[in-house]
Amino acid sequence: MTFESNNKPGTRSGMLSDRYSRREFLARAGRYSSLSLMALFFGCDVAQITRDEHERTALVYATKYGATKETAGWIRNGLAFPVDLVDIEQVSFADLLDGYDRFIVGSGVWTGGVHKRVLEFLETGSERLNGKVTATFIVCGTDGSKESGKKRIDGYFRTLHTSLETKPALSRSFGGRVIVEQLTEEDREALTRFYRMYLHRELKSWDRTEPSTAEYFGAELKKVLEKNVCAFS
Ligand SMILES: Cc1cc2nc3c(=O)[nH]c(=O)nc-3n(C[C@H](O)[C@H](O)[C@H](O)COP(=O)(O)O)c2cc1C
Known part of the structure; x- marks a missing residue:
């Protein structure tokens, strides 16, 4: 684990x-x-x-090439309180559900969807997780500054939130990364085809990760958690 x-x-x-x-x-x-x-x-x-x-907080993430894991780490830095970083592929659902009171859940996006195991976790634990998933995030290649990109990102979150009765207080998408040399042959071929067919250009490495943006999200999340503890107004 x-x-x-x-x-x-x-x-x-x-x-x-x-x-x-x-x-x-x-x-x-x-x-x-x-x-x-x-x-x-x-x-x-x-x-x-x-x-x-x-309360014990788990920051659960699913990654294939590492950008989501790094983003989770930056969010944790911004939160500035004890949080366990947990790779969803390295832990049993029972350990997660028994061991933590509060969850922040994030996934990379590959070929139109988030990680299968994250969806399985949210579905399997839906009853016990009700009200405990405080925040969700995704790490992807879609540019959210355009209307079409926003819609696509909303779609990723819709899928991620399917099994959650209470929606998270905060959700955010972050830029990811593709390093061509690190891709599996299958992924490289699929992305090369996608770039040629739909983007009309050759596949090249890119990196849109931003540590400070993810840290800022962590700090925002901290405020939300504190507000839940004590509403001054
Ligand atoms: C095979 C493959 C398919 C991808 N498909 C999508 C996609 O459908 N939509 C998207 O926004 N980003 C897509 N991306 C970009 C990834 O979301 C980005 O590389 C992200 O950093 C992946 O997270 P990871 O580094 O934690 O594995 C894809 C990347 C790869 C390698």
Whole structure:
């Protein structure tokens, strides 16, 4: 299984003393008390705040050539709180569903669709995932600045969200990458044909990944998660 974090998958994180040294525990406990005080001032639900501090978040991604994995990492940087990066091809659905309270789900797009295993995960776990998929993202070659591109991207998200009863609070598409030398023979031939037939040009490598855009999305997402914990208005 590929989990890029110090957290253990498949365990709840409610037991602070299991996971932290005494010193860390005391430091955290101090933080919670000041947090609770702040919450009282702002009229928030303290139980809700402390619960969400403990919630475990998985940033689940599906990649073939790596751009989606990198994008997931940049989103995590922007989120700036503990999140496990999980490759959907390296984990069982049961481990994911049992091990996490909140999910951010992303996939690359190949030949008109997102990764099959991501769709299977969302379908298989649809009941338990209800309300827990906070955000989705895709990484693709479609240019979303044009109307036709926007429609195509909407279509990718429609497919991704088919099994979700509660739609995610945030969804975003990011530019991906094609490095011709890294493609499998089958993919290179398919893309070469596609470029000649529909784009009337030869296939060349391109890279539209933007770390700062993905980090910014992570920061936006952090605000949404914080707002869910405590609505000041
Ligand atoms: C074989 C192949 C098919 C692709 N088909 C599409 C497509 O239908 N629509 C699209 O927007 N991008 C398409 N792309 C671009 C990919 O979405 C882009 O390369 C992305 O970075 C893939 O994610 P990954 O690097 O994580 O594998 C395709 C790329 C490849 C290699």
